[in-house]
Amino acid sequence: MSLASALKTGDVAELPSRRDEDWRWTDLRGLIRSLPPASPPGDAAALAPGLFNDLTDETVVFLNGRRLSGAGPIVVAAGAPRTVALRFISQAHGTAHHCALRLQLEAGASLALLESYEGAGEGYVADVELDIRLGEGARLHRVALIDEAADAVAVLTAEVELAAHANFAQTALTSGARRQRFETRVKHGAAASARLDGAYLLDGERRGDLTSEVVHDHLGAATHQLTKGCVRGQGRAVFQGRIIVNRGADGTDARMGHHALILSERAEVDAKPELEIYADDVSCSHGNTVGALDEEALFYMAQRGLPDAEARALLTEAFVGEVVDRIEHEGARDVARAWVADRLRARS
Amino acid sequence: MLSIKDLHVRVGEAEIIKGLTLDLPAGEVHAIMGPNGAGKSTLAYALAGRPGYEVTAGSATYDGADLLAMTPDQRAARGVFLSFQYPLELPGVPGLTFLRTALNAQRKARGEDEIAAPAFLKLARDKAAALKIDFDMLRRPLNVGFSGGEKKRMEIFQMSLFAPRLLVLDETDSGLDIDALRVVADGVNAARAPNVSMLVITHYQRLLDYIRPDRVHVLAAGRIAASGGPELAHELEREGYDKYARVAA
Numbered sequence: 001m002s003l004a005s006a007l008k009t010g011d012v013a014e015l016p017s018r019r020d021e022d023w024r025w026t027d028l029r030g031l032i033r034s035l036p037p038a039s040p041p042g043d044a045a046a047l048a049p050g051l052f053n054d055l056t057d058e059t060v061v062f063l064n065g066r067r068l069s070g071a072g073p074i075v076v077a078a079g080a081p082r083t084v085a086l087r088f089i090s091q092a093h094g095t096a097h098h099c100a101l102r103l104q105l106e107a108g109a110s111l112a113l114l115e116s117y118e119g120a121g122e123g124y125v126a127d128v129e130l131d132i133r134l135g136e137g138a139r140l141h142r143v144a145l146i147d148e149a150a151d152a153v154a155v156l157t158a159e160v161e162l163a164a165h166a167n168f169a170q171t172a173l174t175s176g177a178r179r180q181r182f183e184t185r186v187k188h189g190a191a192a193s194a195r196l197d198g199a200y201l202l203d204g205e206r207r208g209d210l211t212s213e214v215v216h217d218h219l220g221a222a223t224h225q226l227t228k229g230c231v232r233g234q235g236r237a238v239f240q241g242r243i244i245v246n247r248g249a250d251g252t253d254a255r256m257g258h259h260a261l262i263l264s265e266r267a268e269v270d271a272k273p274e275l276e277i278y279a280d281d282v283s284c285s286h287g288n289t290v291g292a293l294d295e296e297a298l299f300y301m302a303q304r305g306l307p308d309a310e311a312r313a314l315l316t317e318a319f320v321g322e323v324v325d326r327i328e329h330e331g332a333r334d335v336a337r338a339w340v341a342d343r344l345r346a347r348s
Numbered sequence: 349m350l351s352i353k354d355l356h357v358r359v360g361e362a363e364i365i366k367g368l369t370l371d372l373p374a375g376e377v378h379a380i381m382g383p384n385g386a387g388k389s390t391l392a393y394a395l396a397g398r399p400g401y402e403v404t405a406g407s408a409t410y411d412g413a414d415l416l417a418m419t420p421d422q423r424a425a426r427g428v429f430l431s432f433q434y435p436l437e438l439p440g441v442p443g444l445t446f447l448r449t450a451l452n453a454q455r456k457a458r459g460e461d462e463i464a465a466p467a468f469l470k471l472a473r474d475k476a477a478a479l480k481i482d483f484d485m486l487r488r489p490l491n492v493g494f495s496g497g498e499k500k501r502m503e504i505f506q507m508s509l510f511a512p513r514l515l516v517l518d519e520t521d522s523g524l525d526i527d528a529l530r531v532v533a534d535g536v537n538a539a540r541a542p543n544v545s546m547l548v549i550t551h552y553q554r555l556l557d558y559i560r561p562d563r564v565h566v567l568a569a570g571r572i573a574a575s576g577g578p579e580l581a582h583e584l585e586r587e588g589y590d591k592y593a594r595v596a597a
Contacts, residue, residue, distance in 0.1 A: 295399070300436040301446070302420035303396050303429075304506065305454035314449060318440025318489070 003028060003127045003155045007098045010035055025238040025270045026181050026209045032153065036125055039064040039095035047089065051145060051339070052114040055331040056085040063089050065097030065126070074101065078108035081139075083329075086115045088128055090152065096125035107135035107163070112329045113142045117156065119149035119177070130158040134166035136189075142170035143332045145339050148177035150206060157183045162192040164218070169195040171327050173336055175343050176206030176235065183211045188249075190218035198227040199323040201316075201343045202235030202267070209238035216244065216279075220251035227258045228323050230316050230344075231267035241286075242274040249279045256286040261293060261319055263312070313344040349374040349545045350395075350415075350514055355406035357387075357394045364390040366570035367406070372514075375542040379556055379581060380549045382567035383589040388549045389433060391567070392518040395547075396430040397423055410514060424450075425457035427513030429506075431520050435491050435499040443486040443502070444472060447509060454510065475508045479535055496523035504535035515539065515546040521555040533558030553585035568592040 006014035006028075016022075017029030042064040050059060061068040076082055090097070105111055117128075126148070134140055148154045154177050162168055166189055172182045186194050200208040214223045223243055231237050239258045260269040273286045293315050301311035320340055327333040350372040357365035364387045372378050382388050394401045395408065397420035408415040415423060438446060452462045463471070476483050481501060491499050500520060507515065517536065521529055536546070536559050548559055556564075556578065564580040566573045566589070573592040574580065 294436075297436045297438055299398050299420060300432065301438070301450070303398075303424055303432075304446075304450040304510070305421050305424035305457070306450050307421050307453060307457075308419075310449065310453060314441055314446065315438070318438065321440050 002157070003125070004098055004100075004129055004157075006035060007096055007125070007127055022211065022240065026179055026207070028153065028179065031179060032125070036094055036096045039090075039092035039097040039124065041066055042089070042091040044068055046091070048120075050085055050087050051116045051335055052085040052332065055335070056083045056114060058082070059085040059087060061087045061089065062099050062101075062128075064092050064095075065099040067099065073104050075104045075106065076109040076111045077106050081110035081112065083112040083114065086113065087118060088115070088126070089118045090121050090124045090126045090148070090154070092121040092124035092126075094123040096127075098127040098129075100129040100131070102131040103133070105134045105138035105140055108137050109135065110139040111141070112332065113140060114329075114332050115142065115144040117144065117146040117148060117154065119147060119152050119154075121152075122149045123151050124149065124153075126152065126154045128156045130156070132158055132160045134160070134162045134168060136163040137165045138163070139167040140169070141329055142168070143327055143329065143336060144170070144172045144182065145336065146172065146174035146180060146182060148175075148180055150177065150204060152177040153179045155181045155183070158185070160184060160186045162187065162189045162194065164189040164191055166192045168193070169328065170197065171323060171336065172198040172210060173324075173339060174198070174200050174208045174210065176200060176202040176208035178205070179207055179209070181209040181211060184213075186212070186214040186223070188214065188216050188218060188221035188223070191220040192218075193222040194224070195326065196223065196225045197323050197326055198229075199320045199340070200229035200231070200237045201320065201340065202229070202237055203232040205234045207236045207238070209240075211238070211240040213242045214244070214254075215246065216249035216252045216254070217246050218249055221249065222253040223255070225256040226323055226326065228260070228320050229269075230261040230263055230320065231269055232263045234264075234266045236268045237270070239269070239271045239273075241272070242276070243284070245275070245277045245279045245282050245284065247278045250281040252279060252282040252284070254282070254284040258288045259319075260290045261316060262290060263293065263316070313341075316344055317341055349411065351409045353407045355394070355408060356404045357390055358402045358404050359390060359400060363404070364570055365394065368567070368571055370565065370572060372545045372547060374545055376562040377540065377546040377548060377559065378563045378565060379561040380547055380565050380567050381551070381553075381581060381584055383593055384551070386567045387570045388551075388567055389518055392430055392516045392547075392549055395516055396420055396428060421453065422457065424510075425454040429510060429512030429515050431500075431503040431507060431515070431517045433519040433522060435503050437492045437494075438490040439492055441490055443488060443490040444469075446490050447472065447486070447506065451510065472509065475505060478538075479505050479508065480531060481505055497525065497528035500524055500532055501528065504532050507539060508535060511539075513544050515544065517546065517548045519549060519551065521550055521552065529555070529558060553581045556581045566592050
């Protein structure tokens with residue numbers, strides 16, 4: 001059951017519902033009573049410049065689920081590191097679209113994948129499926145900025161398979177939507193490493209869901225995960241992180257942290273960190289905290305002249321900044337930092 | 349400059365300041381001395397507008413305006429600076445980022461143009477050099493991991509950067525060794541000017557050897573129990589606060 005299969009079959013019974021444990025906080029079945037009609041093509045001439053335009057060799061645009069250039073999987077061969085931008089733009093109003101893309105990094109290849117999810121319409125339903133394969137020793141750095149319309153439903157699912165010694169690092173930053181989910185499923189190869197970071201900045205009635213599952217089946221792989229976020233207004237965040245260390249995956253190093261700021265009475269954070277460990281010789285840890293901004297620090301900042309909203313934005317930015325600072329790609333890191341600063345000030 | 353009349357301040361259920369009257373003319377430095385629990389820090393916080401410090405009666409007029417009607421950031425923009433007894437740490441907020449944002453917020457509130465990054469850096473460099481502050485410290489998150497002395501020095505650095513007109517120093521001498529005390533006092537003395545007034549809050553006379561006050565007030569049980577010249581501080585050092593505590597009680 002998935003949004004993709006519901007859109008393909010037109011059957012709402014295919015939508016994930018709260019009866020699915022992994023979807024109990026992002027219940028699409030209860031939300032979508034009937035599936036909207038398919039989105040029209042959209043107007044490619046009306047596109048704003050992409051966030052990562054200045055950083056990339058190649059940009060692939062999906063507009064209302066339709067790919068505007070090229071076809072087939074994106075294949076990256078070994079050689080000089082490449083940077084590719086993926087733009088998923090929803091210009092739709094009350095309609096639905098779906099797209100899928102396969103990405104293949106051959107052994108020894110290196111790619112920075114800079115994704116933006118751009119809501120230019122309203123009330124749409126958007127679904128994206130990515131199938132990502134990393135060959136032996138390949139490196140993929142993935143940054144995703146998710147900025148959907150407030151009343152949209154948007155689901156992104158990435159299946160990531162790592163061959164031995166592959167290195168996968170991702171940072172997903174989301175401002176949520178009516179329902180928004182960013183799901184990553186990683187299968188480790190031997191001695192592979194994955195960094196799965198995320199941050200959510202939710203206000204109004206926006207909801208954001210960062211869900212991941214990482215499976216360790218082989219020796220000596222590492223997973224490091226840091227998710228932080230803040231919720232304001234009636235915003236609601238979901239963090240689900242599952243790390244499964246199967247029998248035989250000795251030498252696994254897995255660390256998971258989720259830390260949230262709740263900045264209003266009616267905001268909510270639901271967190272479910274899960275470590276399932278069936279191997280003996282592993283090093284695993286997780287930490288989960290929820291707090292508020294330090295009132296004394298806010299007064300101190302006000303005493304130096306900062307208006308309350310600015311002081312709150314600065315402290316929140318610093319809190320989330322730990323996630324942004326871990327982005328290795330310098331240009332993308334700067335774009336991400338500015339993106340966070342804008343989101344915290346635009347809608348207070 | 350600052351005129352406080354019959355001020356009453358409550359913190360929670362307890363009234364801490366109970367009818368305090370004080371005039372601080374422009375260009376003067378007044379010391380507020382008193383025993384622990386007399387309400388010294390409460391007075392400082394009330395003047396800065398800290399939430400939870402509720403003024404239940406009285407007035408504070410600053411430059412002809414009602415100080416108590418302003419938000420803390422409005423007071424700062426008009427030149428009120430409180431040097432904290434325990435300066436806060438701001439994890440993840442680089443000192444320079446914080447200071448530039450704060451300075452520009454103050455300037456904006458006063459209707460002045462923002463200061464551009466290069467001009468700000470030059471200003472910060474000059475002020476840091478004058479106070480013997482390692483400039484690299486300013487790139488680190490503000491006060492995080494700093495010693496007590498370093499934090500106080502950062503307070504004085506901020507003071508010199510913002511060029512305030514009403515300075516409230518809350519126990520600035522606490523936790524300072526004699527060398528740090530001298531650096532801090534030099535910074536404060538450099539800020540003295542005909543249009544700048546200072547309230548120096550301290551438990552000990554020691555600080556006043558370095559920052560010479562024009563007037564000394566004894567705060568006991570929420571009121572000014574006595575006022576005099578600098579010699580009053582020496583008398584307190586000799587005889588203690590006992591007689592004021594008894595009178596107040």
